Amino acid sequence: MTATLRDVSKSYGRTVALHPTTLTLGTGVIGLLGPNGAGKTTMLRLLSSALPPSTGTVTVAGHEVTGTHAERTAARRRIGYLPQEVVFPRGMTAAGFVDYVAVLKEWRDTEARHREVRRVLDLVELGDRSTVRIRALSGGQRRRLAIAQALLGDPDLLVLDEPTTGLDPEQRASLRGILSSLRCTVLISTHQTEDVSALCDRVIVLEAGRVRFDGSVAELLAVAAGHVHQGPAPSEGAVGTWKTGTGLVHSVGGTPDTQTSTAVDPTVEDAYLLLRAASARRGTSEGAHA
Numbered sequence: 001m002t003a004t005l006r007d008v009s010k011s012y013g014r015t016v017a018l019h020p021t022t023l024t025l026g027t028g029v030i031g032l033l034g035p036n037g038a039g040k041t042t043m044l045r046l047l048s049s050a051l052p053p054s055t056g057t058v059t060v061a062g063h064e065v066t067g068t069h070a071e072r073t074a075a076r077r078r079i080g081y082l083p084q085e086v087v088f089p090r091g092m093t094a095a096g097f098v099d100y101v102a103v104l105k106e107w108r109d110t111e112a113r114h115r116e117v118r119r120v121l122d123l124v125e126l127g128d129r130s131t132v133r134i135r136a137l138s139g140g141q142r143r144r145l146a147i148a149q150a151l152l153g154d155p156d157l158l159v160l161d162e163p164t165t166g167l168d169p170e171q172r173a174s175l176r177g178i179l180s181s182l183r184c185t186v187l188i189s190t191h192q193t194e195d196v197s198a199l200c201d202r203v204i205v206l207e208a209g210r211v212r213f214d215g216s217v218a219e220l221l222a223v224a225a226g227h228v229h230q231g232p233a234p235s236e237g238a239v240g241t242w243k244t245g246t247g248l249v250h251s252v253g254g255t256p257d258t259q260t261s262t263a264v265d266p267t268v269e270d271a272y273l274l275l276r277a278a279s280a281r282r283g284t285s286e287g288a289h290a
């Protein structure tokens with residue numbers, strides 16, 4: 001396994017962002033879903049050593065992130081992290097910025113470092129923009145630049161906070177191509193459920209600082225099987241309904257009119273909505289406070 005959280009929790013003052021959690025992350029692409037404030041960014045920052053936990057131990061590639069300074073430094077070399085928001089030195093060039101991050105990661109051999117900078121810029125299709133100042137890049141290009149720095153040094157654990165936000169469909173497809181070709185552990189926090197169905201072999205759903213679901217995409221879809229219908233009218237009591245381009249109404253959950261509606265294959269989004277609705281009924285969707 002690449003990374004483990006053992007009884008890891010995080011509180012900000014009285015707010016419990018993550019309740020004690022134990023997780024093992026192995027090779028593959030893992031999707032992290034959850035509503036705003038569920039604790040996704042907190043979990044990613046704990047794993048990437050950007051944030052110390054309140055309790056518990058985090059281990060990456062055999063090194064204890066929460067251990068000695070030397071252990072943490074060794075772990076950091078094996079982690080690539082894309083934060084939700086990256087503050088760029090806008091006057092730097094694209095290549096200058098990635099090179100700067102590589103220096104921070106202690107790549108001392110200049111020639112090898114420059115080769116690696118070129119490699120990751122080419123991977124995200126920014127090779128021809130390497131000498132352009134960051135302020136002159138588009139929003140999507142900046143996002144790809146941020147992804148490039150996370151790919152430096154072929155990390156064992158790649159932690160990506162909403163990587164596809166701001167990317168156009170071609171760039172999104174290209175990023176999926178890159179991520180699915182990696183042989184490491186990739187943890188992606190996203191609100192884009194299509195990214196989960198396209199890429200992930202495992203899905204973790206966080207709610208109010210707790211793991212609500214942890215399983216395969218097929219297992220998540222099974223939650224919704226038989227509960228999603230399309231017909232001329234919405235199902236009674238559905239948790240989500242919308243008129244599709246075909247003119248039929250798509251209903252998630254609720255009681256369908258069996259005379260006029262037919263069951264359709266659920267999407268990850270349908271399953272997620274049903275999971276959330278079940279939590280809301282149990283009164284567990286809110287209240288991350290201690």
Ligand SMILES: Nc1ncnc2c1ncn2[C@@H]1O[C@H](COP(=O)(O)OP(=O)(O)OP(=O)(O)O)[C@@H](O)[C@H]1O
Binds near residue numbers: 034035037038039
């Ligand atoms: N630095 C901080 N100080 C105080 N509270 C914080 C801090 N960072 C996060 N929180 C709180 O911790 C909880 C979890 O936040 P977190 O950013 O991890 O959620 P998230 O699932 O990533 O949300 P989003 O989908 O909106 O990005 C929230 O209640 C949030 O308000």
